[in-house]
Amino acid sequence: MAGFRSLFSKAAGLVVPVAPTTLANLIDEESKIGGQLFGDVSRGVERRFFLDEGNSWFFSETATDPATGRRLYSFTIRYEILPQGVLKSVDGKGHVFITGIELEHLEQAVHLYEQKIERELYEQKRLKRSQAARA
């Protein structure tokens, strides 16, 4: 997070702007935590899972060969939450309403996501702020 801040005028300025907390920043942080919901990943694999600013969930995975840096595969699954069900598409194609076990798993993941980001992201942020205020 510290690296993300664009600190400047450190020495001379009276006020030091930092990168403002934006919704995009928060979602970026959430997506990393969300990616941990589905277990460990191999070296070179980056997995993200998050709710966007609207009504869609995204699961993305990108694998890169650690030795060569060559991208091995990449895909993104979008789950659009509609009133009549959940519409799934993979890399923008093959739209289908999900049912059964896949829908159950998505719902479980959503609830775990909600708990996990609250506990591991937002509670931590509040704790840091209160500690900083006391110091």
Place this chain on the structure above:
Amino acid sequence: MAQEELQRPLQQQHAYEIPAWNRQPEAVLSSVDLARASIDAVLESNGHARILNPERPLTPEAQASARINDAHQRISAIRLRELNQAPQVLRKSDFGKAA
């Protein structure tokens, strides 16, 4: 009959003939149901069926969707709270506190 009792005050108050919709409420209701079903069918294709027909039981898929949507509201609230609480600037005196 209750229906006749309902009509009687209307007949007494108004000289004109009782309109058809008041004479045959069952038939009119049936037409309304048909119209509602047609509109629902159209709306359902756009995902808005329950606006007109809230009594219709939701499918398991729609129920799951509604529960996930509830989670969206909670997550949005968490995000909004953080956006409102997070400091946007640091004073020089804050250095070392917020890293």
